[in-house]
Amino acid sequence: MPSTNQSPAAVATPASIATRPYAIAVGIAVLGLYASQALVNDLATSVGLGAWANMVTMLTLTGYAAGLLLLVPLVDLLPNRPLIIATLGAQVLALAVLAAAREPVAFLAASFFVGLTSSAIQMLVPVVASQAPEADRGRVVGDVMSGLMLGVLLSRPAASLIAGAFGWRSYYAIDAAALAVMSAWLWTHVPDRRPVHQSSYAALIGSLLHLIRDEPVLRRRALYQGLLMVSFNLFWTSVALKLASAPLRLGHVGVGLFALAGAGSTIIAPVAGRLGDRGLDRQATIAFHSIVVLASCIALLGGSSGLPPAASLTLLVLAALLLDLGVIGDQAMGRRAVNLLNPQARGRVNGLFTGLFFVGSAIGALLAGPAWAFGHWMGVCIAAAAFALAASVLHVVQTAAPTRTAPSGAEPRP
Template sequence: MDFPALRCNTNAPAELPARAVATFWFAAMVAVAVLPLYASQTLIGPLATGLHLGAWTTLVTALTLFGYAVGLVGLVPLVDRWPNRALIAATLIAQIVCLAGAAAASAAAVFLAASFAVGVTASVVQMLVPAAASLAPAASRGKVVGNVMSGLMLGILLSRPIASVVGGAFGWRAFYAGDALLLAGVTLVVVPRLPDVRPVGTPPYRDLLTSMGRLVAQEPVLRRRALYQGLLMAGFNTFWSSVAIVLTRAPLHLGSTAVALFALAGGGSVFIAPLAGRAGDKGWTARATTLAHFIVLGAALVAAFSLVPGMPRMASIGLLAAAAFFIDGGVIADQALGRRAINLLSPESRGRVNGLYTGLFFLGSAVGATIAGPAFAHWGWPGVCTATLAFFAAAAVLHARENSHGA
């Protein structure tokens, strides 16, 4: 099946200052749109109380991430079929409505359904990145994409502390309502700046989905890298979905502001991604991947020993913060190496390959978030750390067995 080229109905490329302003707004849009994906991890307490979810409060994060994966695989391919500006605008409006629905929900089932829908529509970020790239000439396209992707990473990084501060001060509903208002404001600015990219021809939706299945079957590098990252994201979310509970309970007793500051421990991941990408460019993909896997394994062990009986309170907090930093850093490094590897595959299907890669590893995210609640309820922090270690170890073992592939 041959898929159509894209026709961009924009005029001459924007001048540099205008393009820089547009890139800033695209990055801001991506950051705001991605905020709800992980926010519920630090709203666990208020959500459990307000909606009576009990130990299954972490299902909120799981459903949001499952929804995001569904959107990546089922919604993002429509950019090859529908006018991009209209599709992006409609998806943004839908996300605003879903966020408002989550804020207004009075029943657990309604809120969980809204959380899933928020995840589906948050996949709009994977439509915005190539749209931003089309505004730039080829010589600076990588820089523009990198800047917009930094908005994605910043949104993920800030989602937990922002949710913690807003939720602590005004309640969990205020976070979802505030994000809806913020997204509406940024949408009004960004949508008029979107390039009017229109597919030449309209391939059947079924053919788009079928082609993605063939890509998974035909590209072993895509399968391997998605599996590594999916396992790492499962461990990542098992850790982050539970650590907020640990921080607020005995013996640590941290307040919402302190939990928000703790969530910034992963800030170094913003700088690790380009370093990992550079390592891949130098031909060190396999070694750098092995290092990333050893880092997260070590960090999970540190987390496990951070709450041993007799450990001073501040030492426990410091060890948990160090574990969070290195877990975030190792996972982001593996993801950067994976994105580089898959982007060396067939250029004509790069968009679908990226959507598949992200969608598949976000399924791992949802699995980790789902496991975290029962693991903590039945076995406490040791159970959470054991599950986290198991996911990380599986990724490391699989990569060690396939190291000869160099990916």
């Protein structure tokens, strides 16, 4: 098993960790993952993708999943700074190709590589976390995660607004330029963490299954977040249909502005981290799961046909805010918990955590169509509430049962 050459004395104090630049960095790096959802009509005509335009986001997210499994584990094998900067540099090049591509094949290939290299986000999180003392790790991880979630929430409305003002190619060009500037800053500030490894890359990848088997905290936190991500994507994949239909009839700008409703919820990530640092993991997790259930119920009420348009829109905005707050809060709690596990496997654990709950994200997007076809908005909201309730019940049952000694310094009640 690899180990690092960091000594306890080398761990930075909370005051020495400037988390805001790292939050900005991951926020910029994640912008390319979901932006194509707002640009699908432009891509269909300008690049000649036609019906294949709907494949862009799928290819980008597939690339991201591949990066989580194949690139992020390298954090436990290679010097971290050059690995992260090289991955971000490749992302800058891929974004530049998207901005200039005229052929469908080139655009689709570059989309995959944007996703693949976006996995650098999950390299940065464990590297920054490794610099914080355990008692303050939740705050540090939460601060960085707030930037990540803000980037996810802003990517679609930002792409829509920039494309409307300057053209869709400008969005990718601006993203590439911003990421290049941020990468230059990271080159001088990312901690020079150098794992001392004794295993091959193949053995490192092979150890992923052992980590899933041996780390119950990883399995549980990924399951909770995966179930909530089903609810999250059920809502966000379907809400545009609801907003565009009577009585709201919002256009592209209105739908884009609605997507900003959840941006304020990113403040919960550092708060959740601090709650974890204070030993309130179980109570906070129950609260976040309950908030997602409540958000689904409010969304159902907001979609009622008898409400005035203003009241309906207000309730839907409130539902979006609460939904994002609950999902982000639970994710921050989970990421803190997994960052307290085996320090020699921190990169792999982070990649696995994200990759596993990412399955829930894909399932949510997949179920949105059938849920809408079966029960329209009511079907979507009931399904979202059911998955969030399942996460809550599983957490309560699992944390109420007698716990075994958690491996690798894990918390007994995540």
